[in-house]
Amino acid sequence: MEIRREPIGAGGSGSSPSTDHGAGSGAVDPRGLRVKGHDSRDLLRGGELLGPTAPAITDNEELERYVHERVLTTTLEKAVAWGRSNSFFPLSFGLACCAMEQFQTAGPRMDIARFGFEAFRASPRQADLIILAGRVSIKMAPIIRRLYDQMLEPKWAISMGACCSSMGVFNNYALVPADKFMPIDVHVPGCPPRPEALMHGILKLRKLVQEDPDAGWRERYGARGTEEIVPGA
16 A cells, blocks of 8 residues: 655635645645555565665566565564563672673673663662672672562573682682572683673673573583593593
């Protein structure tokens, strides 16, 4: 269906008759709004509807190729996963020095907004990603767990830095690894890791949400364990 608007006669009292379509004073020319029907072949011929560069389609084979080049099909689950993976709402939360590196990802150099993750939320009720940036003490662990439980579903967690992942240089009785009291999806190593490392971890998480995670080092190198296997042994 094509709708085209054209000038109509001037309305109102005292106005002169229109010279466009011959309409009288105050009258509306029915030709002012022209509606013209098109069949499916006219719609695919290009011109005004598809643009001057659109190809003319005359048979079913060309129509199939035209649709194949311009139509993308997917499943609802993949479309939802793609939307979630490109619109994380991280929690405005930091524990120690790793938080300084986390702040830099939202700056102009890293520009985390390129991936749609710049909307840091101040409330766990509005966040679906928590980045544990720093060491976790035993007293802080239940508070972090409460924040995680209050977050929206589905939710994810990133352990940033060696202290949060393996207690790092502060390997003593006062600290606890994050994966001991809450599920962790991605571990980002470093002490502290640079903003580029956190960006790399977030991109890994994005692929995980899209159900296309990268293979671990065991799968990549065919390893069977932590021991070294001598070829031919």
